[in-house]
Amino acid sequence: MVPFTKFGIHSLGKTKSPGPNARQLAPSLAKKPKGLVGGPHEQNMAAGRREKQETRKLDSSTTEANYWIVWKQRRHGVSVMIRSGFAASLALWSVVHVVVFTEGLPMAAAAGRIDSGDDDASIKHYYYTQHQRTVDAIARRHAAEFSPSPSPSSSLLPSYGADPTGKADSTAAIGKAIAEACAAATGQWLIAGVNNLGGAEVQLDGGLYLIDEPITLPVGSGNIKIHGGSLRASDEFPTDHYLIELSASQNGNSQTTSSGYNYEYVTLRGLMLDANYRGGGITIVDALRTVIDDCYIVHFASEGVSVHSGHETLIRASFIGQHITAGADPGERNFSGTGINLAGNDNIVTDVVIFSASVGVLVSGQANILTGVHCYNKANGFGGTGIYLKLPGLTQTRITNCYLDYTSIVAEDPVQLLISGSFFLGNANVVLKSVNGVAKGVDIVDNMFAGGGSGVDIVTLDGNFTSVDQVNVDRNTAEGMTVRATAAQAAVAGNGTKWTVDFSTVLLFPDRIGHVQYSLQSDTAFFRHALRNVSGNTVVIESDVAMQATVHVDVNQAPANGVIRKKVGILMEAVAEIDWEQLPNSTDSAMNEIGNDVLSLN
Known part of the structure; x- marks a missing residue:
């Protein structure tokens, strides 16, 4: 008996025993065929004929989804048999069984097709060719079986007369394809x-x-999708329109639906839109749950994407820029237009890069979310803005994990605004711009700032704010920029009766301290001390006797318990009226009055 080795290989990499067909075939091939006479070549020919008979038997017993391909490598005396189960395509091999026969197994030959004069290369080429033909035939059959043809609701533009080379106008052909898809x-x-x-x-x-x-x-x-190609505006394209318009008014149609939403679940995916500096990229008006995904929008004169009214537009994984550049463009100071204009509520912009425009993202609707947005559209020094929040008095916007690259965030009269986990590079910062002097419910926390060492504040005020409540600017880090915050801590040591701590270089709002907490540490005897003044963001603490002491002070411009500056002023006035020289001989009425004022602040 000729020795042989069997290998069972599972598609998941685990060893599996050979199937029944392999067990049937292997013993029959392992036995030395009877009646072999003549020289080695005649024996090989006879063995080849017997092996082909066994293979035919096997082929007749297998189903259409299982195939045996026999390939012989004469030089090494190896016979490899592969069984493949096709599930959806030839590329998905579910089970492979390899049977290797060694040590003198007769070389199979095709009777009448390979003679004794053929060399090893010719025989190998013949079997390789037969193997490849079989594989190609199987692939064609399964491609026909498992590749679905376009459904009636799937429109291929070239079949409607559109020119995929971009030389002729395809507006009518695309319109016909869309009309047919929407008519189904x-x-x-x-x-x-x-x-x-x-x-x-x-x-x-x-x-x-x-x-x-x-x-x-x-x-x-x-529930319709447009995807998989490029649109470019011609030189005749109207400059006051967009390449794709989901709008009843833009296309001259005054019809609206009973719900007030004219579109729902429209997906624009995998598109490159070139506006040719003639108009905008995409406009969406009164639409519900629209998706813009994996798009590249360039050369717009007005806006890359414009969203008006409607609800829940998702803009994600896209690149938007007026000019194609990778930064440091010599014409950057002339960039114009807006990358994304959100004039509606509840929209989400995720993982979007805006690489050239005067304004990266303009927000004038409430409850929007921006996350993973990278803006290097136009540097601050050239008059650009990364994200502009133009909705004073009711912002309700969350900006998280974004990258402001030489571009700032500007917020007008922010009310309920969160900016966190973002990176600001190149003196980029946050600007709070006063319209009516209101800033409420603002959190600017846990961000990183990096600048050129010119002393630019990480958060700045543009104008005077008179109504400030629950503004928290804290836990930010800076390199080469000046940290500003609404909370600060400091300590000062000295020998005397007065300790002064100046927070004006740290606190964001001028002359506004809403809460002070301090402790006085001294190794001398017990003595009386009190907070005397907080004007000009400077804390003054005095004692009734001179001593060596260290004062630790913690201040906050907008404490969470709602303390307002007016009540702090009342307390300061009460403290100022105390006659400190006569305090040891005075009654406790003055101290009780101050204590009541303190309790009233809670």
Whole structure:
């Protein structure tokens, strides 16, 4: 018996015993065929014929999903048999069994096709060719079985006459494809007045299409996707429009739905939009749950993406820029336009890069979220802004984990604003701009700032703020910039009756301390001391006798318990009226009055 070794290889890398067909085949091949006569070549020919018979038997017993491919390598005396189960395509091999026969196993030959004069290379080439033909045939059969053809709701633009080379106008062809996709009504509805189109698709099929007019969708379209190609505005494209418009008014249609939302669940994915400096990229008006994903929007004159009214637009994993650049562009000071304009509520911008525009993101709607946004659109020094919050009095915006690259965040009269976990580079900072002098419920915490050492504050005030409440600027770090905060701590040591701690170089708001907590440490005898003044963001503490002591002071401009400066002023006035020289001989009435004032602050 000719010795052989069997290997069972599972698709997950675990050893598996050979299947029944392999067990049937291996013993029959391992036995030396009877009746072999003549020289080695004749024996090899006979063994080859017998092996082909065994293989035919095996082929007739296998199902269509299982195939045996026999390949012989004569030089090393190795026979490899591969069994493959196809699930969805040839690339998915579920089970592979390899049977290796060594030590003198007769070389299989194809009778009548390989003669004794053929060398090893010719025989190897023959079997490799047969093997490849079999694999190709299987691949073609399974590609036909498992590759779905486009459904009636899937529109391929070239079939509608669109020019994928970008030489001729394709506006009409694209419009026809969209109209046909939107006409395939399912009888189902999303929000009132919006058709559920069942996931209809308009595929740009990797083409570059030139358009003279905006691409629009009929009012009431929902659950539809446009994806997979490029659109470019022609030189005749109107400068007051956008390449893609989800808007009833923009396309001259005054029709609206009963719900007030004209579109729902429209997805724009995998698109490159080149506005050719003629208009904007995408505008979305009165739409619900719209998705802009994996898009590259460039060369806009007005806005890359504009969202007005509506609800819950997601803009994610996209690149937006007026000019194609990677920074330090010689024309940066001339950048114009806005990358993203959010004039609606409850929108989310995630993992977006804005690489050129005068304003990166302009927000004038409430309850929006920006996270993972990188703005290097136009440096502060050239008049640019990374994120501009233009909604004074009711901001309700969260900005987290963003990267402001030489561009700042500007917030007008911020009310309920969170800026956290972000990185500011190149003297980029946060600017609170006064319109009516209001700043309430603002948290600017846990950010990193890096500058050029010119003394730029990490947070600055533009104008005077008269109504300040619950503003917390704290736990930020800075390198090459000046830290500003609404809370600070300091200590001062001295010998005398007065200790002064100046917080004016640290505190954000001028002449505003809402809460003071201090402790006085001394090795001398017990003595009386009190907080005397907090004006000008300077804390003054006095004692009734001179001594060597260290004072530790903790101040806050907007304490969480709602202490307001007016009541602090009352306390300071009461303290100032004390006659410290006569204090040891006075009654306790003055101290009781001060104590009551302190209790009233809680």
